[in-house]
Amino acid sequence: MIFRRLRDFGLLIPSALLVAIGFASVLANAGGELGNTSLIYGAVFLGLVAVAHVITTIALPDADPYLLPLIAVLACFGLVELYRIDESLARGQATWFVIGIVGYTATIYALRKDYRVLRDYRNVLALAGVLLLLAPRLPGISNPENGAYLSVALGPIRFQPTELAKLCLVLYLASYLADNRQLLVQEARGPFGVLPPLKYLLPLLAVWGATMLMLFVIQDVGSAIMYFGVGLALLYIATGRLLYPVAGLSMFMVGARLLYETRPTIQNRVAAWQHPFAQDLYDKPVGGSYQLAQGLFAQADGGMLGQGLGGSIVTYTAETGGTYPLPAAKNDFIYALIVNEVGLVGALGLLLIYLLIVWRGFKVATVAHDSFSKLVAAGLATVFALQVFVIVGGVTKVIPLTGVTLPFVSSGGSSIVANFILLALLLLVSDRARRDTRADLDRAKGGAWR
Amino acid sequence: MNQGIRRMFVVVLGLFVLLIGATARWTVVEADDVNQNANNRRPQLETARVPRGTIRASDGTLLARSVKQPDGTYERRYTQAAEEASQLVGYAFTNSGTDGIEKAHRDDLTGKVSDASTLLSALRGNERGNDVVATLDPKVQRAGLAGIGNRTGAAVAIDTRTGGILALVSTPNYDPNDFATSKGAEKVLTDPRSPIYNKATQAGFPPGSTMKVVTAAAALASGKYDPNTLVDATAPLMAASQPLFNFHGEKFDPKITLTYALTHSVNTSFGRIGQDLGPGPIAEAMKAFDFEEQLPVDIPKEHLFESGVYARGTNRLIPVDENVDIARVAIGQERLRVTPLQMAFVAATIARGGDKPRLATVQQVLDPDGRTVRSLGGGKSAGRAMSRRDAAELTGMMQKVVEEGTGTASKLAGLSVAGKTGSAEVDVQKDLVDPWFIGFAPADNPRVAVAVVLNRIQGATGGVDAAPIARAMMQAAL
Numbered sequence: 046m047i048f049r050r051l052r053d054f055g056l057l058i059p060s061a062l063l064v065a066i067g068f069a070s071v072l073a074n075a076g077g078e079l080g081n082t083s084l085i086y087g088a089v090f091l092g093l094v095a096v097a098h099v100i101t102t103i104a105l106p107d108a109d110p111y112l113l114p115l116i117a118v119l120a121c122f123g124l125v126e127l128y129r130i131d132e133s134l135a136r137g138q139a140t141w142f143v144i145g146i147v148g149y150t151a152t153i154y155a156l157r158k159d160y161r162v163l164r165d166y167r168n169v170l171a172l173a174g175v176l177l178l179l180a181p182r183l184p185g186i187s188n189p190e191n192g193a194y195l196s197v198a199l200g201p202i203r204f205q206p207t208e209l210a211k212l213c214l215v216l217y218l219a220s221y222l223a224d225n226r227q228l229l230v231q232e233a234r235g236p237f238g239v240l241p242p243l244k245y246l247l248p249l250l251a252v253w254g255a256t257m258l259m260l261f262v263i264q265d266v267g268s269a270i271m272y273f274g275v276g277l278a279l280l281y282i283a284t285g286r287l288l289y290p291v292a293g294l295s296m297f298m299v300g301a302r303l304l305y306e307t308r309p310t311i312q313n314r315v316a317a318w319q320h321p322f323a324q325d326l327y328d329k330p331v332g333g334s335y336q337l338a339q340g341l342f343a344q345a346d347g348g349m350l351g352q353g354l355g356g357s358i359v360t361y362t363a364e365t366g367g368t369y370p371l372p373a374a375k376n377d378f379i380y381a382l383i384v385n386e387v388g389l390v391g392a393l394g395l396l397l398i399y400l401l402i403v404w405r406g407f408k409v410a411t412v413a414h415d416s417f418s419k420l421v422a423a424g425l426a427t428v429f430a431l432q433v434f435v436i437v438g439g440v441t442k443v444i445p446l447t448g449v450t451l452p453f454v455s456s457g458g459s460s461i462v463a464n465f466i467l468l469a470l471l472l473l474v475s476d477r478a479r480r481d482t483r484a485d486l487d488r489a490k491g492g493a494w495r
Numbered sequence: 496m497n498q499g500i501r502r503m504f505v506v507v508l509g510l511f512v513l514l515i516g517a518t519a520r521w522t523v524v525e526a527d528d529v530n531q532n533a534n535n536r537r538p539q540l541e542t543a544r545v546p547r548g549t550i551r552a553s554d555g556t557l558l559a560r561s562v563k564q565p566d567g568t569y570e571r572r573y574t575q576a577a578e579e580a581s582q583l584v585g586y587a588f589t590n591s592g593t594d595g596i597e598k599a600h601r602d603d604l605t606g607k608v609s610d611a612s613t614l615l616s617a618l619r620g621n622e623r624g625n626d627v628v629a630t631l632d633p634k635v636q637r638a639g640l641a642g643i644g645n646r647t648g649a650a651v652a653i654d655t656r657t658g659g660i661l662a663l664v665s666t667p668n669y670d671p672n673d674f675a676t677s678k679g680a681e682k683v684l685t686d687p688r689s690p691i692y693n694k695a696t697q698a699g700f701p702p703g704s705t706m707k708v709v710t711a712a713a714a715l716a717s718g719k720y721d722p723n724t725l726v727d728a729t730a731p732l733m734a735a736s737q738p739l740f741n742f743h744g745e746k747f748d749p750k751i752t753l754t755y756a757l758t759h760s761v762n763t764s765f766g767r768i769g770q771d772l773g774p775g776p777i778a779e780a781m782k783a784f785d786f787e788e789q790l791p792v793d794i795p796k797e798h799l800f801e802s803g804v805y806a807r808g809t810n811r812l813i814p815v816d817e818n819v820d821i822a823r824v825a826i827g828q829e830r831l832r833v834t835p836l837q838m839a840f841v842a843a844t845i846a847r848g849g850d851k852p853r854l855a856t857v858q859q860v861l862d863p864d865g866r867t868v869r870s871l872g873g874g875k876s877a878g879r880a881m882s883r884r885d886a887a888e889l890t891g892m893m894q895k896v897v898e899e900g901t902g903t904a905s906k907l908a909g910l911s912v913a914g915k916t917g918s919a920e921v922d923v924q925k926d927l928v929d930p931w932f933i934g935f936a937p938a939d940n941p942r943v944a945v946a947v948v949l950n951r952i953q954g955a956t957g958g959v960d961a962a963p964i965a966r967a968m969m970q971a972a973l
């Protein structure tokens with residue numbers, strides 16, 4: 046068994062190649078001005094991936110073998126791009142990767158007997174999620190940027206609570222819906238004849254309310270799309286009724302409209318989204334379209350094949366952590382930087398990897414045996430996909446821009462840690478599902494309890 | 496529940512298709528518009544980011560190189576030799592744009608030429624532009640510059656075998672490094688003596704008697720004349736109802752040979768030849784030497800002036816026909832305006848036996864590893880202006896000019912020189928003259944052709960003022 050999994054080491058070859066080629070081209074493009082010693086970060090990074098692989102092999106021998114290698118490709122891609130911006134960012138990313146793997150390992154070991162204990166803690170998780178979301182507004186640690194309250198500052202560490210809150214939300218919803226889905230489907234005789242009794246809908250309305258509140262309080266459109274989207278998706282998966290997402294979307298629209306009418310920040314953001322090249326919006330010092338326009342310039346510069354790894358124009362100012370001409374190239378706009386360097390073709394590859402991860406996630410959901418597990422896996426896969434959609438959609442002008450990270454690629458501690466925990470949860474579900482399936486098969490063959 | 500999960504994946508698939516479509520929109524569909532957006536400074540940053548290749552003179556003298564700035568961008572630095580040939584080399588700065596070789600060979604210098612040999616470097620991103628070797632010979636350039644001194648003038652020297660421009664002097668010159676700052680650029684651009692204006696290629700001077708070489712070519716080509724044909728030198732000659740005299744009222748025998756007329760630059764004889772031939776053959780000879788069009792040379796087009804007859808006070812070429820005073824066109828007066836480059840081109844063409852050279856300012860393009868990307872084909876032809884026999888006869892006549900005529904000041908010890916002087920009177924009252932000399936050497940096996948002109952020099956003659964400069968340049972080139 047362990048030998049079979051160790052053989053899966055071969056799946057890590059793409060990441061290893063990516064790191065090797067990526068670092069080599071960045072070095073070549075920098076004309077040897079980067080120290081060769083910095084290649085060590087690449088080696089350390091690959092070592093960490095291998096460690097994570099061994100841990101998974103030992104602790105979760107039946108887990109999906111493709112998820113970790115796919116994530117490793119993303120992480121390595123991110124590392125190369127960060128290294129391309131500045132060596133120090135790659136060092137930071139490698140450090141966070143260590144912490145992420147610690148979180149990953151801790152999650153697996155804490156829940157390896159049965160992660161389904163989480164089902165019993167849903168109220169705790171809900172409370173934790175709400176607290177995390179409100180944290181950026183708490184005096185003393187709030188850290189507003191561009192009129193949005195997305196992160197908290199604990200001393201030198203910037204932390205985006207959204208990242209962890211999304212896990213709490215998914216677990217809460219999965220737990221609640223697993224317990225009540227029968228009622229939501231069957232008790233279709235409510236006040237209007239179609240809706241289930243109000244008391245069963247109440248928690249869902251609460252989620253909607255919380256999301257709207259979040260929009261008003263944190264003014265974070267992207268997170269709202271993520272949370273509300275995953276809420277609707279799970280409601281639909283749990284009940285199989287299209288009515289819920291349709292009704293939910295209408296309610297969301299009403300809330301969004303109301304928000305737009307009352308919040309100038311949101312109006313600015315929508316205006317900048319609609320007309321990123323308008324001179325007055327471009328020149329606006331705060332809440333303008335400068336960032337988005339620069340992101341589009343970077344993508345246009347990339348074209349079909351890109352400028353090559355390390356070939357794009359980016360200068361990094363270590364004191365402020367800023368990049369020029371593309372702002373926030375290390376986190377929110379890393380997708381624009383990637384398109385700049387590897388073009389449409391490379392971006393397609395990146396999106397394909399995300400899609401494969403999401404596909405494996407949904408796959409785990411379909412093979413899981415109980416509804417809680419299914420909902421957890423589907424919820425995690427959905428929230429992961431929506432996060433990619435929110436940031437890439439924002440950078441490519443599909444939706445108004447919100448600063449969330451590109452999972453496993455952007456620089457940023459909380460994002461890496463949270464997404465590693467997300468991965469750990471998915472693999473826990475996957476391991477359990479496959480083990481149960483095998484046990485079922487064994488039992489069917491009469492070979493149970495061997 | 497599995498059906499719902501699968502449907503959810505389809506929704507995600509749809510969202511990702513949206514993302515791919517949006518990325519394609521910005522990278523391919525609308526990329527050109529976005530790249531050209533006025534707020535997009537990436538093109539300028541790109542030029543500052545990729546170090547241009549160096550520019551060297553043909554003898555290896557460094558002219559221009561790129562220096563890394565503290566902010567990681569690159570900036571051009573020009574040497575003394577580049578300053579001496581400022582109008583030829585030009586400049587390249589992010590804020591001021593480009594000129595000269597820097598402009599004409601921008602794609603070479605930034606490594607943007609997309610032939611197979613640079614495809615690899617394009618794939619790994621351009622790290623450095625190609626190096627360029629100019630045809631410039633700093634010795635010849637310096638000789639011309641020193642000869643003109645602080646007067647306004649221009650001089651061109653052409654390698655007759657390759658068509659390479661050895662010297663392109665235009666005074667005053669400027670320091671290309673000044674264009675690094677907008678203040679420095681302003682200083683050069685507002686200088687009343689217009690150093691930025693390339694007087695060798697852009698200024699139309701009256702050619703004076705140097706034009707007689709073209710008239711002689713027309714005469715030989717007509718078949719009615721050979722070097723010993725006798726021509727009438729009686730003064731004055733009535734042309735366009737105005738009497739035409741010789742320079743300083745000089746008198747000659749009534750009947751002289753064509754060779755003698757050229758040697759002593761006899762206006763009355765050449766005026767009569769012009770009248771005898773008529774506008775057609777003269778216009779034909781001018782066109783054969785590429786008058787009335789831009790010369791084939793890698794100099795930015797805005798610096799190229801088309802030599803010919805211009806409507807007075809305008810930049811409008813008028814045809815050489817019955818409406819012009821053909822006698823005065825034949826002796827380089829009327830409303831003729833020619834560039835020093837044009838006259839050097841005429842001299843080089845005669846030197847090459849009537850074969851026009853393909854002019855060039857760059858002889859070699861080298862990739863960053865020192866491999867030759869492209870080199871100037873030695874002595875490529877740009878077509879024939881006159882027959883080999885006519886060119887040989889004209890060469891013999893021009894040798895006489897230097898041996899015993901007006902151009903003796905261009906004589907080189909031990910070498911035969913062919914040439915022609917010119918002294919175009921631009922202000923008769925103040926006795927202001929544009930003195931000229933065109934020629935080539937050695938006459939029997941030419942290697943260098945030159946044209947020199949000075950602007951508005953009191954009491955000057957081509958033989959006294961321009962010929963020694965030409966001599967110094969030819970000497971430096973040989």
